[in-house]
Amino acid sequence: MTDSKYFTTTKKGEIFELKAELNSDKKEKKKEAVKKVIASMTVGKDVSALFPDVVNCMQTDNLELKKLVYLYLMNYAKSQPDMAIMAVNTFVKDCEDPNPLIRALAVRTMGCIRVDKITEYLCEPLRKCLKDEDPYVRKTAAVCVAKLHDINAQLVEDQGFLDTLKDLISDSNPMVVANAVAALSEIAESHPSSNLLDLNPQSINKLLTALNECTEWGQIFILDCLANYTPKDDREAQSICERVTPRLSHANSAVVLSAVKVLMKFMEMLSKDLDYYGTLLKKLAPPLVTLLSAEPELQYVALRNINLIVQKRPEILKHEMKVFFVKYNDPIYVKLEKLDIMIRLASQANIAQVLAELKEYATEVDVDFVRKAVRAIGRCAIKVEQSAERCVSTLLDLIQTKVNYVVQEAIVVIKDIFRKYPNKYESVIATLCENLDSLDEPEARAAMIWIVGEYAERIDNADELLESFLEGFHDESTQVQLQLLTGIVKLFLKKPTETQELVQQVLSLATQDSDNPDLRDRGYIYWRLLSTDPVAAKEVVLAEKPLISEETDLIEPTLLDELICYIGTLASVYHKPPSAFVEGGRGVVHKSLPPRTASSESAESPETAPAGAPPGEQPDVIPAQGDLLGDLLNLDLGPPVSGPPLTTSSVQMGAVDLLGGGLDSLMGDEPEGIGGTNFVAPPTAAVPASLGAPIGSGLSDLFDLTSGVGTLSGSYVAPKAVWLPAMKAKGLEISGTFTRQVGSISMDLQLTNKALQVMTDFAIQFNRNSFGLAPAAPLQVHAPLSPNQTVEISLPLSTVGSVMKMEPLNNLQVAVKNNIDVFYFSTLYPLHILFVEDGKMDRQMFLATWKDIPNENEAQFQIRDCPLNAEAVSSKLQSSNIFTVAKRNVEGQDMLYQSLKLTNGIWVLAELRIQPGNPSCMDLELSLKCRAPEVSQHVYQAYETILKN
């Protein structure tokens, strides 16, 4: 017997006929009729008119028929709420049925009928079912609580179902536990503040026990729930990891990925020195590779996640390059993802293999894939310097194929290679110029124009080439127009005599005939520059460009950390936080990785270690519109910006933004000039003459800041403290402090003679210390020091002395000699006296370095009770040579990105999070990244000292 015949009834009066059949006395006929109704429902016919007749069939002991009727009810109850009440009695009765299957079926179905009137009747049966003797009924009832909560949250709370649900976590049956966990997690998501899932070591232990026994799906629910827990210390984290690791061998990929999520998250808390840390890293690689032999859809999910994992912890998969080689028959989405990961894993060790593969891929059929492969070759060149030469020659080979999109893609990447290795591969320009005519995509055209403009002096017919583009100026995209404008200005500055006419033409095209504000403003600025001071123009337009960073399209670190918490979920597939694609209250709670717990190194000041701060309370950062920093990184590869991107956040960045890449991008470096629009662009700008004031001041601000003169005031000086009490030094008391002014460090000493005899013949010597501090001049006390006399001396210091690591790092041991004896004392110097004046890092550099420094080196601190706003903080820090590289406002919080450099060349990068306007919460959060993590603690102290004084 087949069911397909039910799909075929299309006669007239069908409903009428069905009605008759439904009311038939014969059971078989009734069942047949209900089947027909369900079939009609499936294909989308409206059979709601039969509601009373179908509900009448509900009272039956035939389970199959019952299920069919229930199915119908679930579909139509909402449209016929009054009639649905008719069914309530049967439901309530069924919930008491001796057969547990029927009890469960009734409570399951009732939860799916989303009619308010029915939910009232649901409470009693549900309460019974939650305590049913049969686990099958209990596990169904657990999910039903979540259903009810979705319809009427208040009711669930009032009826105390949440507590019953919590009790079920201790149930003896693993499946009941798993479903209760799933239901609680979902309910907790819509109550972010409530402490529903009160996870503590005991309940975690229960979950871990249930983990071994429940179904594969239950294991997923439990693992996903575990991932939200924050262990109290690294030992607990380790013991959970140990019990989760066996899941990595599960056949279900989702179990494996959820286990990976838990491990990746808790690993944050483990110290790198631990043996276990290394073992865990090794254990993670094989299961991740195994995911790649799953079905293609799962491979895709796995690859998107691996992409995140590789960015977070490159060491896990660094030897597994080969498994990401593309197979000819892989679906395109798998191919593209594999390619992405290959580039991320490319290193000097495997570059030859990677390049050979990429060259193969560049001859495949799929256009997107081929383009990406070509682009990947360029990225290899930039990433691995040793391979640059081979990459360039491979690209040239590809250009010879004359396949249109290959050529265009190759030109775009070659432009980047020029930026990375200036004056090395310019010999290929001739070949590029041959292909000028075939370029029809804006990005490729813009790249080519950039190359021509940049190397105008080496291309004989540069003016002709650029002129040819100028003919269709108005038809070009903004990207190309901007680039053409900049290119021609560059050409003019290099060959002023022949190209005057050309430059005037392009300036007037840009300023008078265009209604694009970006283009117009850039045109005005050039015009103004050229007419007032051609020499300055030359300096600005032809300024040396910063090198582009090695890694492109990395995910912003805060976002990356959040996504790591979402491994396996849609967020990790989209590479977006859930708030970007989930509506309403669900999923907007930001997650963040747990902070590393207090380890022995930083134990000296325990109150600074942020171990106590649960991650749930740490506000997380998601850039408001895409990731701004990432975008800036991507300037050269990013999509063209159409229209003025004058968003609030970029305006707020103001002058600080211009300090970094802004100037470059404005003055003809980047093809799009995102940075440029941030700054002047007065919409009223009409003629160059009227622009004098705003632009003038704007520019001078700009130069002011770039030259970094604002730091002359010198850094913070602590009040003098007694270093050597008189009692210990036979009457000589020494107090002092350290200062830094205009690049020189000095030790300000105050010597007091508290003895009864005159002191003479002073001398000073330092022991070897961490930063090589040494007196730059002898200690000069001109006259003998008579009793009760005090002298003040400023002793200049240099940092060229011999170096020995001290404990603590900023410890300085000093010996002072006079005619009486030699005295020894030690003092701690504040680290900020070592912050040098050129500690401002270029913005791109900053980003690259930030990513480059492994996350284990990141340290987080809290600066409490610091009622300052971002500007005050920034200027205060700047006077002590901590420079703000960029500033952003994210969800009401100011984020400052800062850099500083120590006298011995160590860079320290900082991210400072400020919540303005909240008097109750005046805490700043500081994350420091440095290649020498031992300085972080002291840098933090310096921050605190500077900000609090």
Place this chain on the structure above:
Amino acid sequence: MIGGLFIYNHKGEVLISRVYRDDIGSQAADSAVFSSSGPFLGERLGGSVRNAVDAFRVNVIHARQQVRSPVTNIARTSFFHVKRSNIWLAAVTKQNVNAAMVFEFLYKMCDVMAAYFGKISEENIKNNFVLIYELLDEILDFGYPQNSETGALKTFITQQGIKSQHQTKEEQSQITSQVTGQIGWRREGIKYRRNELFLDVLESVNLLMSPQGQVLSAHVSGRVVMKSYLSGMPECKFGMNDKIVIEKQGKGTADETSKSGKQSIAIDDCTFHQCVRLSKFDSERSISFIPPDGEFELMRYRTTKDIILPFRVIPLVREVGRTKLEVKVVIKSNFKPSLLAQKIEVRIPTPLNTSGVQVICMKGKAKYKASENAIVWKIKRMAGMKESQISAEIELLPTNDKKKWARPPISMNFEVPFAPSGLKVRYLKVFEPKLNYSDHDVIKWVRYIGRSGIYETRC
């Protein structure tokens, strides 16, 4: 969690639609994108859901371009899909669900359906739609996957539907305790007159080789499939020549290490059926379990070291002018001469503008298949340490297409009666303390089959 599940035929008509949550579709498609969707479903389905259903059909099934991603986000609604022959299964959600779980569930759904009614086709789905709704109700509750082991499901969801009155109370509680229990995959009280088990070691060997014969990547992905017909609740223990185990045992007896050490294999990674006690494997590396009744996949594994590559393909492609290609391919078998490989097929791709092909082969049959753009060379059987050769002349039509022919790799299919990874089953012990049969009474069969996975040589 999963908000709804739809099954479509190739035309995009809905065969099965089960909605678990109201949130899907509420805004999925208030845009004009769907105005083009035509009157097919029109006003038939209830408002919001129709939008989700339509959105998927228009944007994925009827999309002009081939599928670029198995996850599609349309108007803030996410669609996960898998395709089986020409049937589309789509799970829909508006939340940040566990994506891996959704796909695993869709595969499982296919397995369960296949176990009930065979091939997943439009006809079978229509014929069994009541059953499918019943299954969907059971294995997915409010979008949360529940026990989906076919063995357990079949005890209470039968194709005839169960008559509740025929069940005794004990039977009922047996069902529920199995569905929710620790051993959800096996019911109690199974009896066989003859206790028997079959072990199949099925391996697929994957290779990517450069034209010069350099191995670019090679791995074996293997499965151990077990068919068990055992009474009671048998406790089983499976042993193989896993290097780590052998080395651990070898510590005691030194001479055995040297003997068995050679034969042991290094397993890169393995995953197990949910019946295997993972924590025991993690601590002792022993594989112990209570098997489901009937056929199941005990484990999957992957090896990359010391793989026996059963065949070597040596390609030679020469372009003679613009209108002719000469291809010569030699295959060499590389295993014991006493063994026979079967179902050998070599597929040599030809350019799109091929006009004619002449083929000469020493063994088997070769044919040019224009529709597949390939020369297919088939050999029924071939013993180890042999060699065979094919040569072909390909005539090309002159084209003005600038792009060179991509030269897809030469691929190969075969089946050999051994495990290319070198895996050997050492034992499978069965203990059933309650019933009176011992390990000796169980009849055991072991079989090794090595097949080609993606076995390609670039030319």
